[in-house]
Amino acid sequence: MQMGQEMKGLLVMVMVSLLCVFGISKECTNIPTQLSSHSFRYELLSSQNETWKEEMFEHYHLTPTDDSAWASLLPRKTLREDEYSWEMMYRNLKSPLKSSGNFLNEMSLHNVRLDPGSIHWQAQHTNLEYLLMLDVNKLVWSFRKTAGLPTPGKAYGGWEAPDSELRGHFVGHYLSASAQMWASTHNETLKKKMSALVSALSACQMKMGTGYLSAFPSELFDRFEAIKPVWAPYYTIHKILAGLLDQHTLADNSQALKMVKWMVDYFYNRVRNVITNYSVERHYLSLNEETGGMNDVLYKLFSITINLWISLTRAFIVTSVQADPKHLVLAHLFDKPCFLGLLAVQADAISGFHANTHIPVVIGAQMRYEITGDPLYKEIGAFFMDVVNSSHSYATGGTSVGEFWSDPKRLASTLQTENEESCTTYNMLKVSRHLFRWTKEMAYADYYERALTNGVLGIQRGTEPGVMIYMLPQYPGSSKAKSYHGWGTLYDSFWCCYGTGIESFSKLGDSIYFEEREAPGLYIIQYISSSLDWKSGQILLHQKVDPIVSSDPYLRVTLTFSPKKGTSQASTLYLRIPIWTNSEGATATINSQSLPLPALGSFLSVNRKWSSSDKLTLQIPISLRTEAIKDDRHEYASIQAILYGPYLLAGHTSGDWNLKSGTGNSLSDSITPIPASYIGQLVSFSQEYGNSTFALANSNYSISMEKLPESGTDASLQATFRLIFKDSSSSKLSSIKDVIGKSVMLEPFDLPGMLLVQQGKDRSLAVTNSADDDGSSIFRVVSGLDGKDGTVSLESGVQNGCYVYSGVDYKSGQSMKLSCKTSATGFNQGASFVMNKGLSQYHPISFVAKGDKRNFLLAPLYSLRDESYTIYFHIQP
Numbered sequence: 001m002q003m004g005q006e007m008k009g010l011l012v013m014v015m016v017s018l019l020c021v022f023g024i025s026k027e028c029t030n031i032p033t034q035l036s037s038h039s040f041r042y043e044l045l046s047s048q049n050e051t052w053k054e055e056m057f058e059h060y061h062l063t064p065t066d067d068s069a070w071a072s073l074l075p076r077k078t079l080r081e082d083e084y085s086w087e088m089m090y091r092n093l094k095s096p097l098k099s100s101g102n103f104l105n106e107m108s109l110h111n112v113r114l115d116p117g118s119i120h121w122q123a124q125h126t127n128l129e130y131l132l133m134l135d136v137n138k139l140v141w142s143f144r145k146t147a148g149l150p151t152p153g154k155a156y157g158g159w160e161a162p163d164s165e166l167r168g169h170f171v172g173h174y175l176s177a178s179a180q181m182w183a184s185t186h187n188e189t190l191k192k193k194m195s196a197l198v199s200a201l202s203a204c205q206m207k208m209g210t211g212y213l214s215a216f217p218s219e220l221f222d223r224f225e226a227i228k229p230v231w232a233p234y235y236t237i238h239k240i241l242a243g244l245l246d247q248h249t250l251a252d253n254s255q256a257l258k259m260v261k262w263m264v265d266y267f268y269n270r271v272r273n274v275i276t277n278y279s280v281e282r283h284y285l286s287l288n289e290e291t292g293g294m295n296d297v298l299y300k301l302f303s304i305t306i307n308l309w310i311s312l313t314r315a316f317i318v319t320s321v322q323a324d325p326k327h328l329v330l331a332h333l334f335d336k337p338c339f340l341g342l343l344a345v346q347a348d349a350i351s352g353f354h355a356n357t358h359i360p361v362v363i364g365a366q367m368r369y370e371i372t373g374d375p376l377y378k379e380i381g382a383f384f385m386d387v388v389n390s391s392h393s394y395a396t397g398g399t400s401v402g403e404f405w406s407d408p409k410r411l412a413s414t415l416q417t418e419n420e421e422s423c424t425t426y427n428m429l430k431v432s433r434h435l436f437r438w439t440k441e442m443a444y445a446d447y448y449e450r451a452l453t454n455g456v457l458g459i460q461r462g463t464e465p466g467v468m469i470y471m472l473p474q475y476p477g478s479s480k481a482k483s484y485h486g487w488g489t490l491y492d493s494f495w496c497c498y499g500t501g502i503e504s505f506s507k508l509g510d511s512i513y514f515e516e517r518e519a520p521g522l523y524i525i526q527y528i529s530s531s532l533d534w535k536s537g538q539i540l541l542h543q544k545v546d547p548i549v550s551s552d553p554y555l556r557v558t559l560t561f562s563p564k565k566g567t568s569q570a571s572t573l574y575l576r577i578p579i580w581t582n583s584e585g586a587t588a589t590i591n592s593q594s595l596p597l598p599a600l601g602s603f604l605s606v607n608r609k610w611s612s613s614d615k616l617t618l619q620i621p622i623s624l625r626t627e628a629i630k631d632d633r634h635e636y637a638s639i640q641a642i643l644y645g646p647y648l649l650a651g652h653t654s655g656d657w658n659l660k661s662g663t664g665n666s667l668s669d670s671i672t673p674i675p676a677s678y679i680g681q682l683v684s685f686s687q688e689y690g691n692s693t694f695a696l697a698n699s700n701y702s703i704s705m706e707k708l709p710e711s712g713t714d715a716s717l718q719a720t721f722r723l724i725f726k727d728s729s730s731s732k733l734s735s736i737k738d739v740i741g742k743s744v745m746l747e748p749f750d751l752p753g754m755l756l757v758q759q760g761k762d763r764s765l766a767v768t769n770s771a772d773d774d775g776s777s778i779f780r781v782v783s784g785l786d787g788k789d790g791t792v793s794l795e796s797g798v799q800n801g802c803y804v805y806s807g808v809d810y811k812s813g814q815s816m817k818l819s820c821k822t823s824a825t826g827f828n829q830g831a832s833f834v835m836n837k838g839l840s841q842y843h844p845i846s847f848v849a850k851g852d853k854r855n856f857l858l859a860p861l862y863s864l865r866d867e868s869y870t871i872y873f874h875i876q877p
Contacts, residue, residue, distance in 0.1 A: 168215030173499030175243025295364030397451030682838030
C-alpha cells in the first residue's frame with residue numbers, strides 16, 4: 001500500500017528528528033546504566049539498599065532531557081506551529097489504507113496437530129500441563145487488588161508478586177499461551193480456565209470504569225510520563241493487550257476485543273495529553289523505558305478491526321464494528337524513531353542496545369509494512385535480520401549477552417553464562433517468520449528451524465512442567481542450571497522468559513505450513529511429524545518424519561493425503577530443500593516414481609490432484625559441519641561449533657574444549673557416530689548402605705562411591721559406564737544373566753575411549769586414556785559375593801580372587817580399591833553391586849569427537865538438562 005502525501009510529511013518530520021539526534025542514539029536505551037536489564041531492575045527494586053537505588057536512578061534522566069533541547073532539533077521555523085499539534089498529527093494519519101502485498105498465509109493453529117511421537121509434541125504437552133497447573137485467582141490477585149475487588153487466596157511470587165512493578169506481564173503471556181494452546185489441542189479444561197481469566201479481568205476493568213486494566217495502579221504511568229524511575233509499565237500493558245487479542249482471534253472471545261479497545265482508548269488519551277501538554281519529543285523521550293511491542297499490538301488491532309469491518313460489509317451485515325484510525329496513530333507513536341532510524345539508514349550500530357527492548361519494536365515496524373505497504377519498514381526488518389545474523393548471533397540462532405548486543409563480530413569475547421536471553425530468540429523467530437512470508441527466501445526458513453531447534457526446545461528441563469531457563473549459557477563448561485537465574489520454579493519466578501516460554505511451547509505448529517493466497521499452494525518449511533487440515537486445498541495432509549539418528553545420516557519425510565469428498569482441484573506442494581543438506585543420496589518420489597530435485601536452498605514443487613493413494617517421500621542427507629564463531633579476529637578463527645544438519649551438538653565437558661580437526665575436508669576422521677548397538681551396553685553399579693543408595697562413579701579420573709544422582713546431571717553421567725566385551729559376540733544384553741561370567745572393560749560414559757583400570761592390590765582404581773597389554777582394564781563379571789539375586793561382583797582379570805571393593809562404613813566420596821577376598825565382616829557386601837541400566841543414556845543423535853587429551857561425547861544441545869557442556873570448541877590441526 002502507498003501512504004498519503006500527508007502521512008509522508010509526518011514521516012519526514014520524524015526522520016529529521018531522529019537523524020538530528022543520531023549522535024546521542026545510544027542514550028535512548030538508558031545506556032550507560034544497567035537499568036534496561038530486566039534481571040538488574042528486579043534485583044535493584046527488590047533490594048533494601050536505598051543508597052544503591054539512589055545512585056543507580058541518578059542516571060535515569062537521559063540527555064537531553066529539556067524539551068527545548070529536543071524542540072531545537074526540529075525545523076519549526078519553516079513549518080506552521082499547528083502542524084505539530086495532536087489534531088494535525090491525527091488528521092495526517094487517518095488516511096485510507098490499501099492492500100500491502102501477496103504474502104503467504106499462516107496456517108491456523110486450529111488446523112495443525114503435532115504427532116505424539118515428536119519432540120515438539122512432548123514439549124507442547126509438558127507446557128500444557130503447566131498451563132493447567134496455574135490458578136486463575138492467583139494470576140488475577142494483583143489485578144483485583146488494583147481494582148478494589150476482593151482478593152481470595154494469595155498472589156504468585158517472583159516477578160508477579162504484589163510488590164513487583166512488572167506484575168501482570170505474565171498474565172498477558174498466559175492469555176496468549178492459553179489461546180494458542182487451545183487452538184493447538186482444543187483442551188476443554190484449558191478453555192474453561194482461560195475464559196474464567198478473561199471474565200475476571202473484565203470485572204476488574206469494569207470496576208475501575210475508565211478502560212484502564214493492569215495489575216498495578218496508573219500512578220506508574222504518571223512516573224513514566226514524567227520521566228521518573230519506573231519499571232516498564234507499557235511492557236506489561238503490551239502483554240495484556242496481545243493476550244486479549246489472541247483470546248479474540250484464536251478463541252472467539254468477543255468480550256476480549258471490547259476490553260482491548262477500551263484499554264487502547266484510555267492509553268490513547270494519555271499519550272495525547274502528553275503530546276498536547278508538552279510535545280511529541282517528550283513522548284519519544286519516555287520511550288527510553290522499555291515498551292515491549294506496543295506498536296505491534298496496535299497495528300494488529302487496527303488490522304483486525306478493519307478486516308472484520310470489510311468482511312461484514314461484503315456480507316451486507318450492518319455492524320457497529322469499525323477500524324478506528326486512532327489505533328493507527330497510536331501505533332505510529334510507539335515506533336521508536338531513535339532505533340528504527342538507525343536501521344532505516346542501514347547503520348550497523350545496534351551494539352550497546354538492550355536486545356529485547358528493541359526486537360519487538362522491529363516486529364511492530366514489520367506490521368506497519370503489512371498494514372501500510374510502506375517499503376521503508378520492509379527494508380528495516382530485512383536489514384535488521386541481516387545485521388543480527390551476520391554479526392550478533394550464536395550457533396544456536398540466539399543473540400545477546402547480559403541482555404544487550406555486544407560489539408559486532410566480536411562474539412568470542414562474550415562467551416559466558418548470561419548469553420542468549422530466551423526472550424530474544426522468541427522475538428527473532430517472529431522477525432524471520434514475517435520475512436519468510438513476504439519473500440519465500442530459504443535463509444529465513446533455515447534460521448527459523450535453527451533457532452527453534454537449538455534456542456527454544458531446550459529451555460524446558462526435560463518433561464518437568466513449569467521449569468524453564470532465562471539464559472542459555474555459551475562458555476566452555478556451561479550448564480543450563482548454573483547461570484545467574486538457573487532453572488526457574490513453578491510459582492515463584494515468572495520472568496519475562498517464562499512468559500515467552502509458555503507462548504513458544506503453545507504455538508509449535510504455527511510455522512510448519514504456509515499457503516499461497518491466490519492459487520492453491522502449500523509451503524512445508526519445517527519437517528515435524530504433524531497433520532494439517534488444509535481447508536483451501538481441500539486435503540487432510542499427514543507428515544511423518546522418521547526419527548533422526550547419528551548412525552543413519554538422512555532425514556526421511558513421508559507425506560500422505562486424505563482428500564475431502566468431491567475434491568477435484570489440483571494444488572501444489574512446495575517442500576523445502578534446506579541449505580544445510582547436500583545432493584549426494586538425496587531422493588524424492590511420488591508413488592515410487594522419482595522426482596527431479598532442485599538446487600539446495602530452494603523448494604521442490606509437486607503439482608497434482610491429490611488422492612488417498614498418493615505417497616510423497618523425501619530423503620535428504622544430514623552431514624556434520626563446523627561453523628566458526630562470529631568473530632573477525634584472526635586469533636579466534638579456530639573457535640567453532642559443530643552442527644549435524646540443523647542440530648547444534650554440545651560436548652559433555654566441564655571446560656576442556658580442544659578438538660582435532662582430522663584430515664582433509666571431512667570431519668569423519670575426527671567425529672564418528674555412536675553405533676546403535678552401544679545403547680544397550682550402558683550400565684550403573686550401586687550399593688545400599690544405611691538409608692542411602694550409592695553409585696560407582698568416575699570423579700576426576702578416579703573411582704569412588706557417590707550418592708545416587710538424579711538423571712540429567714553431571715553426576716549421572718559419571719555414574720554410567722559402557723560394558724565393552726572381550727568377546728564381541730556377547731555385546732547384546734537382554735538381562736543380567738547375559739553378563740555373568742563374561743570378561744569386560746568399563747568405559748566411562750562421558751569419557752569415550754578411556755577405561756577403568758586396576759593399579760594393583762589395595763590400590764585405588766583409576767581412569768586412563770588407553771589400557772596397557774597387562775590386562776589391567778579387564779574385569780570378570782561374576783554373581784554377587786553376597787549371594788543375593790540380581791547382584792554382581794567385578795573380579796580382576798589378572799588377579800584371581802581380587803574384586804572391586806567399596807570398603808565398610810564408607811561415605812560419599814569413598815575411593816574404590818581392588819581388594820582380595822577375605823573372611824572379614826562386610827567384605828562380600830562391599831564387593832557386591834546391583835547392576836542396572838545406565839543412569840544416563842545416549843541420545844539417538846550422539847557422536848564421539850577426538851580431542852588432544854580426551855575425547856568428547858556430543859549430543860544435541862536441546863536434549864541437555866543440568867549437564868555441563870561446551871558448544872564452541874577450539875579445533876586444532
